[in-house]
Every structure is written in structure tokens, then in C-alpha cells.
Amino acid sequence: MSGGRSRPTPDGYIADPGLAEVGDRRIQYSERSMPLLTALSRRFAAERPFDGMTVAACLHVTPETAVLARLLRAGGARVALAASNPLSTQDDVAAALAAGGGVEVFARAGVDRRTYYEHIALALGAEGPDLVIDDGGDLVNTLHELPRRGRPPLGGCEGTTTGVLRLRRMAAEGALAFPMIAASDTPAKRLVDNTRGTGQSVIDGLLRASGVLLAGKTVVVAGFGTCGTGIAECARGLGARVLITEVDPVRALDAVLRGFRVLTLADAAPLGEVFITATGSAEVITAEHMAAMRDGAILANAGHFDVEIDVRALHALAVAVDPDVRQHVEAFELPDGRRLLLLAEGRVVNLVAAGGHPPEVMDLAFGIEALALAWLAGNADKLSPDVHPVPPDIDAEAARLVLAALGAEIDSLTAAQRAYLASWRLGS
Numbered sequence: 001m002s003g004g005r006s007r008p009t010p011d012g013y014i015a016d017p018g019l020a021e022v023g024d025r026r027i028q029y030s031e032r033s034m035p036l037l038t039a040l041s042r043r044f045a046a047e048r049p050f051d052g053m054t055v056a057a058c059l060h061v062t063p064e065t066a067v068l069a070r071l072l073r074a075g076g077a078r079v080a081l082a083a084s085n086p087l088s089t090q091d092d093v094a095a096a097l098a099a100g101g102g103v104e105v106f107a108r109a110g111v112d113r114r115t116y117y118e119h120i121a122l123a124l125g126a127e128g129p130d131l132v133i134d135d136g137g138d139l140v141n142t143l144h145e146l147p148r149r150g151r152p153p154l155g156g157c158e159g160t161t162t163g164v165l166r167l168r169r170m171a172a173e174g175a176l177a178f179p180m181i182a183a184s185d186t187p188a189k190r191l192v193d194n195t196r197g198t199g200q201s202v203i204d205g206l207l208r209a210s211g212v213l214l215a216g217k218t219v220v221v222a223g224f225g226t227c228g229t230g231i232a233e234c235a236r237g238l239g240a241r242v243l244i245t246e247v248d249p250v251r252a253l254d255a256v257l258r259g260f261r262v263l264t265l266a267d268a269a270p271l272g273e274v275f276i277t278a279t280g281s282a283e284v285i286t287a288e289h290m291a292a293m294r295d296g297a298i299l300a301n302a303g304h305f306d307v308e309i310d311v312r313a314l315h316a317l318a319v320a321v322d323p324d325v326r327q328h329v330e331a332f333e334l335p336d337g338r339r340l341l342l343l344a345e346g347r348v349v350n351l352v353a354a355g356g357h358p359p360e361v362m363d364l365a366f367g368i369e370a371l372a373l374a375w376l377a378g379n380a381d382k383l384s385p386d387v388h389p390v391p392p393d394i395d396a397e398a399a400r401l402v403l404a405a406l407g408a409e410i411d412s413l414t415a416a417q418r419a420y421l422a423s424w425r426l427g428s
């Protein structure tokens with residue numbers, strides 16, 4: 001394993017190197033709204049936490065990811081990047097990153113499943129990386145399934161709920177070979193990324209793809225977790241009548257107390273005009289629900305994998321499919337003439353039909369991951385091969401730096417307050 005200068009991207013793995021200039025301008029635009037990564041870039045350039053190390057990353061290839069990749073480079077890493085979704089790569093960004101051999105990129109939009117995994121294997125390289133950053137668990141999974149290459153990585157970070165759940169299942173079976181940090185589980189990340197970022201960008205993807213007016217529409221959100229909460233609040237903010245489906249009574253209670261109507265998906269199916277899944281589970285919207293939906297109902301998914309809407313069942317139900325009603329919209333005609341509209345093939349709608357999270361959101365999410373990865377570079381030998389939380393001071397440090405950049409100041413506890421909070425003797 002050797003770090004330092006990244007290897008040039010071999011020919012044929014990005015869509016069009018000619019898009020580099022456009023991509024670079026978009027990366028610079030995002031970077032201006034990413035004060036945390038900009039500050040960390042200066043710090044990492046001085047401290048070089050990844051000197052001599054290789055980082056393999058599997059992330060949506062967006063301008064914000066490019067800012068992170070360049071930050072890791074500034075910290076001394078050789079970086080190889082594959083996409084974490086076959087459809088979400090922004091080809092101009094991939095070209096800009098690959099230009100000049102800055103980052104080794106294996107990503108282009110619209111690849112098939114085989115190519116998607118081939119790209120991940122290429123990013124892992126023949127020798128294997130020192131550190132990994134994953135988004136959904138496909139890179140870590142591939143690393144465990146490929147014939148052993150070199151020694152296992154020192155460790156890595158996982159950036160989304162589904163990936164952390166997969167890692168926990170691996171760890172429970174004793175199958176995880178190295179420590180992974182659950183970067184998606186910090187309070188700051190869940191608030192800013194899952195709730196605010198996903199809330200806004202999923203509605204952005206829905207609107208860009210379908211062009212519907214949300215005001216007055218009945219929108220069904222399946223899953224009232226960190227993402228579903230944000231999606232439901234944003235849809236309501238635009239005037240939609242939002243219905244929630246849940247399997248967890250506490251999450252359902254939260255939805256009721258926030259004024260949402262909660263019902264089963266079977267009851268919501270004939271009512272909804274727009275359906276958005278955000279559960280991290282599988283087969284949430286099934287043939288039975290689709291058969292009960294209204295003409296023109298729109299189906300979109302915000303969960304990490306394309307398993308929440310049973311797309312195969314939709315194909316089986318349909319007598320005709322128009323694959324290109326609009327960009328990222330397919331129409332499925334049912335035997336009685338009703339049409340159901342599927343967005344982005346049932347994949348993450350905010351990353352396929354829109355640009356993903358705003359840069360301010362990824363600034364915090366990637367800032368936490370970058371700080372956690374730098375910490376891991378120096379501490380991995382102290383960690384067992386398990387899923388570990390982000391050290392709490394990293395979450396607080398990232399939030400503090402973002403607050404400072406936003407011009408917000410907070411109070412500090414006084415000595416008397418600290419003493420009061422530490423004592424059990426002081427009462428009324």
C-alpha cells in the first residue's frame with residue numbers, strides 16, 4: 001500500500017474527460033458554501049494526517065464529494081473513487097476530479113450492475129487501500145467478498161443509515177475484518193443531512209422530474225425516521241396534505257403529535273397522489289398497493305437502495321410502459337387504463353433527478369467523516385473490528401466550526417453550572 005500522488009484514471013472509466021472544465025467550475029461553486037471543508041483543507045495540508053496512505057471511497061460523485069476528495073489529497077492521501085449508485089454520477093465532476101491525475105476515478109452515469117461493481121473493485125486496487133469511505137456498504141462488502149488482497153484496511157467510515165445497518169449485521173456475525181466508524185449516526189449529521197438535506201433535496205428531485213404542483217396534493221411518506229421527517233415537513237411546507245405510514249409505534253406517535261395523519265399503506269394507497277419511500281427496508285410498496293392507486297400516482301424512493309418500491313411487480317402489472325415520459329419519469333399503464341409514474345427507476349430520487357444534498361449539508365456530513373478518518377488514521381490500531389461511534393468531540397467540533405462560519409455564537413457553561421450539573425446533592 002502506498003500513498004502519495006494518485007494514479008491517473010485509466011482510459012474508459014469516466015464518460016468524457018472533455019467535461020473537466022465545466023465540472024471544475026461546479027466544484028468551485030459548491031466549495032464556496034463549504035466553509036468547514038475549506039478550513040479542514042488548510043489544517044490537513046499542514047498536518048498531513050494521511051501521508052503515504054491510500055483512501056478508497058465509494059460515494060455519489062457530486063461536486064461536494066469532489067471537495068472532500070481534494071481535501072483528502074491535501075492531507076497526503078492517494079485517493080481512488082467509485083460511485084455509490086449506478087445512476088447518480090455527475091460526469092462533469094468525475095472528469096474534473098480525474099483531470100491532471102488528481103484522483104483516480106471509476107464512475108460514469110448509467111452503468112449496469114456488473115460495471116458498477118467492477119468500478120468498486122478497481123477503486124480498491126490490487127494492493128487494497130489503507131482507509132475506506134463508504135456510502136451504503138457496497139465497497140466494504142466487495143472488499144470482504146473479493147479474494148484477499150494485501151492486508152485489510154486500517155479502517156473506514158460509513159456515511160448512511162443503510163450502510164451502518166449492513167455493517168452491524170456483518171459485525172454481529174463476526175464477519176467484519178476491520179473497524180468502521182458509523183459517521184451517519186452522529187446527532188449533527190442526522191439532523192443536518194438526513195432531515196434537512198434529504199427533506200429538501202428529495203422534494204427538489206420530485207419536482208424536477210415530475211414538475212407537479214405539491215400544494216393541495218396528497219403525499220404519502222413511508223417511514224418517519226430521520227429522512228422521512230424532513231421529507232414530510234418539506235412537503236407540508238409546500239402546501240401538501242401529508243400522510244405517514246410507519247411500523248414503529250414511537251415514530252408513528254411522533255408523526256401524529258406533529259399533526260400528520262398516520263395510517264397503513266393499504267389505506268393510504270387509494271388516497272395518495274405522490275408516494276415517497278424512506279424506510280431503508282425492502283418491498284414497502286408492493287403490487288397490492290399499486291393495484292389500488294389512483295390514475296397518475298407518482299412513486300419515488302429516497303431510501304439508499306432501489307428495493308423499497310417493488311419495480312419488478314410494477315413491470316409485471318403493466319400492459320404497456322413508456323420509459324421516457326419526461327427525463328427520469330417512466331409511465332406504467334395498468335390493464336384498466338390507469339397510469340402510474342415511477343421516478344428515477346425507484347433509485348434515490350434526490351441524487352438521480354436532482355443534484356443531491358446542498359453543499360452546506362455535505363460540508364457538515366463530510367467534515368465529520370474527514371475528521372473521523374483523520375482520527376482513525378492515528379488510532380485504528382486501538383479499535384476492534386467492529387462498528388464504532390464517531391468520537392463525540394468530533395461531532396461537537398464540526399458543529400462548532402459550522403456555527404462559526406454561519407456567524408452564530410453560543411454560550412458556554414459557567415463553572416457554577418458545570419458543578420451543578422455534575423452534582424446529585426443539589427435539589428430544591
Ligand SMILES: NC(=O)c1ccc[n+]([C@@H]2O[C@H](COP(=O)([O-])OP(=O)(O)OC[C@H]3O[C@@H](n4cnc5c(N)ncnc54)[C@H](O)[C@@H]3O)[C@@H](O)[C@H]2O)c1
Pocket residue numbers: 160161162163193194198222223224225226227228245246247248251278279280281284302303304305348349350
Ligand atoms: N436520499 C438520501 O440522500 C439519503 C440520506 C440519508 C439516508 N438515506 C437513506 O434513507 C433510508 C432511511 O434512513 P433514515 O436515516 O431515515 O432511517 P431511520 O431508521 O431513521 O428511519 C426509517 C424509518 O422507516 C420505518 N420503517 C421501516 N420499515 C417500514 C415500512 N415497511 N413501512 C413504513 N415505515 C417503515 C422505521 O420504523 C423508521 O422509523 C436509509 O436507506 C438511508 O440510508 C438517504
